[in-house]
Amino acid sequence: MIDRPARKYGGLTLPGTRIPDVGRRPSYTVEAEEGILGNCGLMGVCDEAGERMSGELAVRSMASMHDRGNGLGGGFAGYGIYPEHPDHYAFHMMYADEDARQDTEFYLARQFAIDHEEPIPTRAVRGIQDEPLLHRYFCRVDAERLQETQLSEADYVVHAFMDINSGIDGAFVASAGRNMGAFKGVGFPEEIGEFYRLDEYAGWTWTGHGRFPTNTPGWWGGAHPFCLLDYSIVHNGEISSYGINKRYLESHGYQLTLRTDTEVVTYLFDLMLRRHELPVEIACRALAAPFWKDIDLMAADDKEFYTALRTVYGPGLLNGPFAVVLGMADGMVALNDRIKLRPLVAARDGNRVYVASEESAIREICPKPEKSWMPRAGEPVIARLRGAAFGAAPQSVPAEVN
């Protein structure tokens, strides 16, 4: 037996306990056994009319890009998947062990009203092993707690997200948004999709990712998507500006604990879209800003605008090769780096907007799109859900996270 001292999570104190000594926690990290060549693959589909599609669609699309990844990470985000609990924050948790679970449940129970909780349903799939404990909680925030903490509801949830990820050893929040969830782990994306039984869910937006880890290990928490609130990011590439982006985000109260460059993209979108209320087109222009040489060629108005944007959001500029797909409550955005160092193809068919690393991944689930095109470097592809019923009003309290 070992003694665990009392510990503090976000202003709460958990008393000390005696627990069995089970040795070192498994780290859930794996390195590639051999040098397999590859690159990440990603996809996204959004039905702008809000019609819900089976998760099987996203899984099939990713399955066609099997060879882009190496089985060390796969994941999906679905929106509109929890119609029974549309206004609850769905905490998708990964636990290394029972201890991490107890700590997290203690924390969640104190911070939220949990209306429903259950293990995340999975099925046995060959190739998927050593999974953490997977559990989800549908949480509400009491008005009293908000009054007490003087935080907006969204900021309150962000606090909890950051507290758990940075403070509770062995616990990791995969996602904590409303009517959405991230399903991810170590395996090929089609295996992960099968494992999480995504064919049993329906959503109006799906994003998917197959990972080829380069700079950081393949571990369950390190698979894409990376989420915060209703935002989720799948990413192919590298964020070379990670260091400066990290410092910038930390100065705004974000804690970057996930050992990967991709999480900065999620938090930058949260900062710009939710807290600074930038239109998504402008946020994308800040993240993949025009080069100064191109700004010099612009008309006076544009020149002034882009100069201001680059000046204000300089540390938020994403450098390096990337293609990302952002899933959000009211739509989907795909964005490339400024000189197109990663593939991205888009298509539209009726109400549906598709994006993927390869055109064939779109054709797999939409054989004859009305239109398909290669988005220009730095120019976002934006799909928006029609009708206010799907989009939540923006959080208008510009409070800092910390």
Next chain:
Amino acid sequence: MSPDSATIRRVPTGPARRGPIGAEPARKVAGQPGTDKGAVSHEGTQARIDAGGVYYKTLNEQIREEMLNGAQTVILENVNGQRYIGGGLSGEDVRVVINGVPGNDLATFMTGPTLIVNENAQDGVANTMNSGLVVINGDAGDVLGYGMRGGRLYVRGDVGYRVGIHMKAYEDQRPAMVIGGKARDFFGEYMAGGELVLLGLGSDGEDIVGSYLGTGMHGGVIFVRGEVAEHQLGKEVSIAPLSAAEQSRVEELVRDFAGWMGLDAEEILERRFIKIFPYTHRPYGKLYAY
């Protein structure tokens, strides 16, 4: 009270949750490794393969097998995303017709055959291709003709970024590419030899080509049908009018291209072409020595 982990693990979600047993993902798409062959039918010297759901490796083996058995034309139906089609394939009088979107690195290391794609193509077409012809009746992606050493590549529509990167030529090995639509940034990047012809058909006032045109270029030539602004050029290239010999070479390529595409060559040739060329063969010759 929430269940403990032992309870969670007893949740009826499958026969076992760990280890090498369990269901195989059963989705049959071409991207999934597998050895199932496509159905083949024959008609004279023509073979038709149903490539739907056939893994790229198996499909390429099947194409080779048909050619060894004497097929002159292999028609692939329901292609979707299979990589390396025509990869390393050799033979002068053979033809592969691709219905569907072929995967990356189409015609890589190919020597001789003719490949016809009736849809869009993806990235990396004609990577290190030696000779032969690739005709794409749609748009194509990025990095076409990477290190291409010979043969021709014709694209009806638009192409992406870094097209013609590091194309090279040696004596009579002269690769040529004709693009019917527009090209994006870094067209002819690091080009060491060969010819790129950009027609910009249907560009409706948009720029025919992006920025950084011919960046790092030190050999070969780019012909553009229309105008290019100074700021679009890479540091190593200049613009010049075409010589009579160059004009007739462009006409020859455009006529061949138009023949394959069913377009009116004379109408295309009505508009003036400009030449983009590297003004030095050794752009970095003075970098380390002087």
